Amino acid sequence: MSDRTIHLHQEEVKITHASEMDRRSFLKKAGGLLLAFSFEAGANRAEAAGAGTPITNYIHIGADETVTVFVGGGEMGQGIWSGLAMGVAEDLFVAWEKIAVEPITASLSWLTGGSSGVSRRMTTFRTAGATARTLLVNAAAQTWGVDPSVCAVNNGAVINTTTNASLTYGQLAPLAATLPVPATVVLVPSTSFRVLGTAVPRKDLYGKVNGQAKYGLDVVVPGMVFAAIKNCPVAGGTPKLPITKPVGALAVVALDSAVAVVATNSWAAMNLANSLSVSWNYPTDYLTQNSTNFATTASTLMNSTKPYVAGADNSGAVYTAETAGTGAAGLSTAAKTLELNYSFPYLAHCCMEVLNCTASVTPTSCELWVPTQAPNSCLKTAQALLPTLPASAFKVNVMLMGGGLGRKFEQDYVKQALQVAIALGKPVKLMYSREQDMGRDYYRPMAVSRVRVGIDAANNITALHIRNVVPSISNQRGVVLGAKGDSAGTEGVVGRSYALPNRLVEYVQHTSPIPVGYWRSVGNSFNAFVMETAIDEIATALGYDPYLLRRQLLANDARSLDVLDAAAQLGGWNTPVAAGHARGIALAPSFGSIVAQVVDISMPTTTSIKVHSVACVVDCGFAMNPNSVEAQMQGGIMHGLSAAMWGQVTFSKGVASAKNFSNYPAAKMKDAPVITVQIINSGAAASGTGEPGVPPIAPAIAAAYFKLTGKRIRTLPFFPGVTMSG
Amino acid sequence: MAYTINVNGKSYNVDVPGDTPLLWVLRDVLGLTGTKYGCGIEVCNACNVWIDGSAEKCCKLPVKEVTQVKITTIEGLSADGQSHPIQKAWIAEQVPQCGYCQSGMIMRAAAMGSKPTDAAIDSMPNICVCGTYNRIKKAIKRAGTGEFGAYPPKP
Ligand code: FES
Numbered sequence: 078m079s080d081r082t083i084h085l086h087q088e089e090v091k092i093t094h095a096s097e098m099d100r101r102s103f104l105k106k107a108g109g110l111l112l113a114f115s116f117e118a119g120a121n122r123a124e125a126a127g128a129g130t131p132i133t134n135y136i137h138i139g140a141d142e143t144v145t146v147f148v149g150g151g152e153m154g155q156g157i158w159s160g161l162a163m164g165v166a167e168d169l170f171v172a173w174e175k176i177a178v179e180p181i182t183a184s185l186s187w188l189t190g191g192s193s194g195v196s197r198r199m200t201t202f203r204t205a206g207a208t209a210r211t212l213l214v215n216a217a218a219q220t221w222g223v224d225p226s227v228c229a230v231n232n233g234a235v236i237n238t239t240t241n242a243s244l245t246y247g248q249l250a251p252l253a254a255t256l257p258v259p260a261t262v263v264l265v266p267s268t269s270f271r272v273l274g275t276a277v278p279r280k281d282l283y284g285k286v287n288g289q290a291k292y293g294l295d296v297v298v299p300g301m302v303f304a305a306i307k308n309c310p311v312a313g314g315t316p317k318l319p320i321t322k323p324v325g326a327l328a329v330v331a332l333d334s335a336v337a338v339v340a341t342n343s344w345a346a347m348n349l350a351n352s353l354s355v356s357w358n359y360p361t362d363y364l365t366q367n368s369t370n371f372a373t374t375a376s377t378l379m380n381s382t383k384p385y386v387a388g389a390d391n392s393g394a395v396y397t398a399e400t401a402g403t404g405a406a407g408l409s410t411a412a413k414t415l416e417l418n419y420s421f422p423y424l425a426h427c428c429m430e431v432l433n434c435t436a437s438v439t440p441t442s443c444e445l446w447v448p449t450q451a452p453n454s455c456l457k458t459a460q461a462l463l464p465t466l467p468a469s470a471f472k473v474n475v476m477l478m479g480g481g482l483g484r485k486f487e488q489d490y491v492k493q494a495l496q497v498a499i500a501l502g503k504p505v506k507l508m509y510s511r512e513q514d515m516g517r518d519y520y521r522p523m524a525v526s527r528v529r530v531g532i533d534a535a536n537n538i539t540a541l542h543i544r545n546v547v548p549s550i551s552n553q554r555g556v557v558l559g560a561k562g563d564s565a566g567t568e569g570v571v572g573r574s575y576a577l578p579n580r581l582v583e584y585v586q587h588t589s590p591i592p593v594g595y596w597r598s599v600g601n602s603f604n605a606f607v608m609e610t611a612i613d614e615i616a617t618a619l620g621y622d623p624y625l626l627r628r629q630l631l632a633n634d635a636r637s638l639d640v641l642d643a644a645a646q647l648g649g650w651n652t653p654v655a656a657g658h659a660r661g662i663a664l665a666p667s668f669g670s671i672v673a674q675v676v677d678i679s680m681p682t683t684t685s686i687k688v689h690s691v692a693c694v695v696d697c698g699f700a701m702n703p704n705s706v707e708a709q710m711q712g713g714i715m716h717g718l719s720a721a722m723w724g725q726v727t728f729s730k731g732v733a734s735a736k737n738f739s740n741y742p743a744a745k746m747k748d749a750p751v752i753t754v755q756i757i758n759s760g761a762a763a764s765g766t767g768e769p770g771v772p773p774i775a776p777a778i779a780a781a782y783f784k785l786t787g788k789r790i791r792t793l794p795f796f797p798g799v800t801m802s803g
Numbered sequence: 804m805a806y807t808i809n810v811n812g813k814s815y816n817v818d819v820p821g822d823t824p825l826l827w828v829l830r831d832v833l834g835l836t837g838t839k840y841g842c843g844i845e846v847c848n849a850c851n852v853w854i855d856g857s858a859e860k861c862c863k864l865p866v867k868e869v870t871q872v873k874i875t876t877i878e879g880l881s882a883d884g885q886s887h888p889i890q891k892a893w894i895a896e897q898v899p900q901c902g903y904c905q906s907g908m909i910m911r912a913a914a915m916g917s918k919p920t921d922a923a924i925d926s927m928p929n930i931c932v933c934g935t936y937n938r939i940k941k942a943i944k945r946a947g948t949g950e951f952g953a954y955p956p957k958p
């Protein structure tokens with residue numbers, strides 16, 4: 078662990094004793110100390126959903142010595158629930174083993190995205206833990222008739238340092254519950270951390286090795302029926318009515334852009350949905366919704382001259398995302414120029430758990446069981462459909478997610494489940510087959526990027542001009558692009574610390590109507606490839622080592638340089654490479670963290686590249702739980718690797734090509750490199766790690782591939798059209 | 804039509820069409836939801852269970868074909884749900900992320916016996932979208948050291 082100072086995000090924390098209503102509404106154990114703590118949720122993707130909602134979390138200390146942290150946020154494998162509870166354990170001075178963690182329901186919960194779940198909220202949880210500790214100390218001091226300063230805390234008890242008497246938290250909790258909440262508390266100094274920064278085990282592991290963990294798809298509600306979705310294969314299409322109920326179905330329900338088939342079990346529902354023939358009213362332009370057309374449009378827009386006007390219709394307009402020095406002007410006088418054209422496909426999320434939602438609606442109540450990254454949005458979706466029900470009638474049970482990856486922000490599947498439940502008047506578990514899940518996604522946007530580089534006679538880079546043509550996630554959701562353009566289109570190529578004094582980065586909004594959404598690392602998922610491959614190509618043009626070129630360009634960014642050097646060291650950059658192997662390197666900052674990766678590959682086959690190892694170095698400021706950070710890096714790398722190798726969704730007449738893992742492959746054991754992760758606790762603001770592992774892997778592999786074969790990969794995926802069997 | 808199947812040492816009578824895949828009988832009829840649906844086309848192996856001690860996909864396996872065999876699901880791998888050496892190794896190495904693929908992974912790994920070759924591990928056909936492969940490999944090897952006891956005999 079670093080001995081440098083640790084900065085954690087400051088949030089405005091409000092802490093109170095919980096109300097009687099809070100106690101009754103969710104706390105099954107009576108008595109004890111129950112603190113409620115709130116802050117404003119400054120979700121960093123405010124446009125996605127739910128921002129600005131006041132958040133309430135709870136700590137309960139029972140007379141039976143149990144300590145329970147009730148925590149919001151969506152758990153999709155990233156360990157957020159355990160991560161935040163670690164902050165409570167730290168400042169409350171209880172052993173990690175004694176802490177229990179429970180999720181809380183949606184009206185009290187927040188959005189999980191932007192890799193910020195743990196890092197942003199840590200101060201809040203720590204402050205709450207310290208507040209509970211202070212109350213318990215005050216209760217002990219009052220009991221003994223001494224000043225709180227003679228009391229010490231240790232492992233769930235308060236000790237009178239004069240008499241050595243001791244009272245447990247459980248014994249003190251009832252009195253503590255009656256004392257005033259202190260206005261200020263002292264947090265444990267980072268040099269004394271016992272829990273934070275250590276690899277404590279997550280709380281959710283047991284249920285995940287014995288089948289007991291309950292994901293959304295595992296929900297059982299008495300009397301429920303099973304609905305399977307048959308979406309219109311083209312987004313925006315509507316079903317033609319009437320629809321005949323197939324033999325064996327309990328019901329068919331026409332939805333906005335889908336039909337739900339209801340049966341007595343999941344399999345019957347999916348089969349009936351699959352074979353049901355539905356006529357659709359397709360969107361008028363569906364015949365033009367082809368990948369070839371999208372590529373043509375992108376080429377045209379690459380030369381767009383339409384001026385960008387904040388607040389206007391900016392499709393096809395040229396937005397200046399970043400400019401520095403003389404911008405692109407140096408290109409015309411450069412001794413040497415490079416023009417590099419990169420292209421990226423639409424990608425599906427394909428979370429391991431398909432989309433699903435269970436809903437029960439009665440005349441007086443509405444309850445949801447939903448695997449979601451945006452519980453509060455689910456609540457709003459339900460309230461919009463049932464405007465006459467009072468707020469107290471709604472309950473959202475946040476279920477474990479079998480992966481979220483950005484797909485489970487969306488509300489399509491939640492609304493569908495609610496509509497079916499309302500139509501039938503009984504509880505419904507609605508699910509997507511894998512084919513439906515891949516076929517109607519909010520895809521990672523396609524992107525086309527052109528990079529022009531000017532180099533003078535002395536090998537100085539005198540101009541860098543990047544233009545990205547990308548559909549806008551925000552604009553598709555009704556956000557009018559204003560003075561800030563669309564950051565998701567250029568994040569990863571703007572704000573880079575490479576010493577390239579003359580830069581121009583432009584964003585042009587592509588007009589494709591294919592629904593797009595947030596996919597693990599969002600714009601960084603392709604922009605890191607653009608920037609890092611361009612740097613690798615510049616190094617080749619200059620005859621430089623790509624690692625050393627980066628070193629030069631990062632001379633003024635000590636933090637990135639540390640990460641880069643550590644990765645080169647860890648990956649043995651300066652050591653001889655095995656015969657038939659090659660190495661590649663890439664660096665990408667995202668979500669406040671900096672990640673560099675060195676890969677070692679050998680000769681590719683026609684369907685994949687063998688990646689033997691990945692050396693990954695991450696600076697996330699301070700790793701709250703190094704074990705989780707390692708897992709997130711490994712996971713991000715595998716996710717980026719699958720996408721780089723095979724990930725591609727094409728469209729024909731608006732219909733997605735991706736059907737199942739058979740034609741949208743994912744890496745398996747044989748494809749997994751040995752991934753070694755090194756963490757640098759630099760002392761910078763603590764930042765997220767859920768997404769930053771993804772961006773560098775594809776350009777690192779492509780760089781190694783070039784070294785091995787002399788061929789530049791400028792279009793992803795590396796191996797389009799590969800199929801996979803079991 | 805009613806079928807009798809043996810799951811985790813218990814006999815169940817299930818009244819479903821004979822072509823209903825075992826996966827959905829386990830999940831929707833018996834409430835054994837530890838076995839997961841991932842693809843339904845025998846590619847991802849999220850649905851792995853043991854049929855007479857060998858790891859098999861069950862998302863297309865008709866229930867009428869498994870009336871004469873012993874079926875073991877993740878719920879039946881160990882009596883207390885955590886004492887199989889593979890389960891202990893999974894906890895010790897903190898393998899699961901979202902956890903959704905792990906029932907299938909564990910049933911596949913445990914069926915390989917305590918000392919599978921690297922080639923056998925590399926040929927595991929299961930998909931983990933979270934990318935937990937490195938830890939899975941470590942956990943299998945660690946379980947093979949005997950640190951968590953001997954592998955119990957398969958049913
Ligand atoms: S669900 Fe059976 S192999 Fe995927």
Ligand code: FES
Binds near residue numbers: 154900903930931935
């Ligand atoms: S742990 Fe999430 S899919 Fe494997």
